[in-house]
Amino acid sequence: MKSLIKYFVYISLIIALSFALPRLIPGSPLFAMVEDVSSVGNMTKDALKAFEKYYSPELPLLEQFAKYLNNIFKLDFGYSFYYKMSVLQLIKGRVGWTLLLSFLSIGISSLIGIFLGIRSGLKGRESKLLVSSFISIHATPTFLIAAIFQIIIAYKLRLLPATGAYTTGASFGQPGYILDVINHMILPLLVLVISQIPPIYLFAKNSTANVKKEQFVKMATYLKINKKDMYLKYIFKNIIPELLGRLNIQFVLAITGSIFVEAVFSYPGLGQLLRSAISYRDYPLLQAILLVCCTYGIVVNFIFELIALKNVKRC
Amino acid sequence: MLYSFKRLSKTKKVSTIILIAFLFVAIFSNFLMPYSHEDISHPRLLEPSRSYLLGTDEIGHDIFSLLIYGFRVTIFIAIISGLFTTLIGTSLAYISAYYGGAIKTIISETANLFVIVPEIVMIMFFSSLARPKLIYTIMAIVFFSWPKVYKIALFKIMNYMEKNKVKYTLLIKGNWVDVLKKLLPDILPVMSTFFVLQCNKAVMYEASLSFFGIGDPLKKTWGKLIRAALDYDELYYDSTFLWYLLPPVLCLIVFVIALTLLASENDEL
Secondary structure, eight states, X not given: OHHHHHHHHHHHHHHHHHHHHHHHSTTOHHHHHHHOGGGXXXXXXXXXXXXXXXXXXXXXXXXXXHHHHHHHHTTOOOBOTTTOSBHHHHHHHHHHHHHHHHXXXXXXXXXXXXXXXXXXHHHSSOOHHHHHHHHHHHHSOHHHHHHHHIXXXXXXXXXXXXXXXXXXXXXXXXXXXHHHHHHHHHHHHHHHHHHHHHHXXXXXXXXXXXXXXXXXXXXXHHTTOOHHHIIIIIIIHHHHHHHHHHHHHHHHHHHHHHHHHHHHHTOTTHHHHHHHHHHTTOHHHHHHHHHHHHHHHHHHHHHHHHHHXXXXXHO | OHHHHHHSOHHHHHHHHHXXXXXXXXXXXXXXXXXXXXXXXXOTTOOOOSSSXXXXXXXXXXXXXXXXXXXXXXXXXXXXXXXXXXXXXXXXXXXXXXXXXXXXXXXXXXXXXXXXXXXXXXXXXXXXXXXXXXXXXHHHHHHHHHHHHHHHHHHHHHHHHTSXXXXXXXXXXXXXXXXXXXXXXXXXXHHHHHHHHHHHHHHHXXXXXXXXXXXXXXXXXXXXXXXXXXXXXXTTTSSHHHHHTHHHHHHHHHHXXXXXXXXXXXXXX
């Protein structure tokens, strides 16, 4: 209950922040724009009208805020200048691809990462090369990994399609559609998985090494309990709480990761939306993406807190 | 100084040497640049030659000069944001640990909030709204990265506060300066690790921002150079990417990896 209130406060803070930031930031063009229409040549009169109707910059701040809140409760995020459609519709259409990519990548990378991590944690010392290359991959920005993969595999070797989520013109239900989607997904998914394995691996390895030092594991070794049981019952069970904490962070990171990867591969998710929102100065869209991402982070955290609570009760 | 360098592992020694070399290039970039970074009078799209080490781009910049100039801007951003993030994060942590109570609750809950939302999206939002100036990019990075430093610093400082020497200082009614004096030897090493890590993060954030086309277009960082290369349509037709895209990518990757390895607490390195 207490945490529910906490998360409610978080969400209201985020909403307040998303309202306040555009108005506080020095040189924010949001309101200069209304006065200087010539600076946004690609903005039509209609879009400007929709913009003024949504933000109504002539009202006093408090009323603006009330209106903003009201709009958000009605899930009305305004009208995108660039795409010329309602922001809600746009995001609804795109968010599925982003979630698909990030959830799939988390599933695959945590399976591989946890497995490898526990194995090297049990073995004790791992080869320097593996650890330092994992640290190096972890250090490299995701979009660079994506760009490098795109150059080599898609442009130079022409093995896989370089952009998009499906061949233009293909639609759901056509024969070969699903294969086509999978074909387009391999490369972005691969990049995401590669960028996510190292943190999970390093984490699993360290916590396994810590559990291994505990007395009860030593005891189990003396008692000659078979390897498989020890693996599952003694070690894996004990690193679950720590792993859950890490996965929580990973779920948030996966969204930002897939945003970058999507932007590189022009995958029709939030990332691509964000990129065009930024380059065409599409503020309502930008604001909505911020809200969606932050709400996602808060919700993920909330779910993991619930899981952690349940775990504590069971023990 | 030299003694502590000798104690480092091999990997960390190599990282330190690379970083010092990078810093050197950044400081003396004015002498190393064959042309000005604003000079666009060169013939366009030349291949590398003796007078243009990395060729020229589609506007007429000498790419080698841009790359060297990138050292200066990128490393400047890294150091300034790293410094401020570390300072703000640890001082807020110290304030929370020293005063406790409501002050601690407010600051740490704010930090919690910023830790659970994806920070790069916040940074992007902030800096794409602000005027495209370097200072605002740095401000955005600092503003949204201190919470992570704060959380770890708070944990460490709370541990050190339990130490006898600190308790004794508090007992004889030492004020916050006295307590800080006792704490400093313990927190300084932690702070230096934070600084290195935050430099790393700042470079990554800046590169990501540049990738999305945010930031001062005149201050050519490596990220901006990478973006410019990726925007060039015929990058992949021949081997242009070898001297246009690859050098800034390599510089960036080597720099962040050296920073990460230096800050890493993994004892196997």
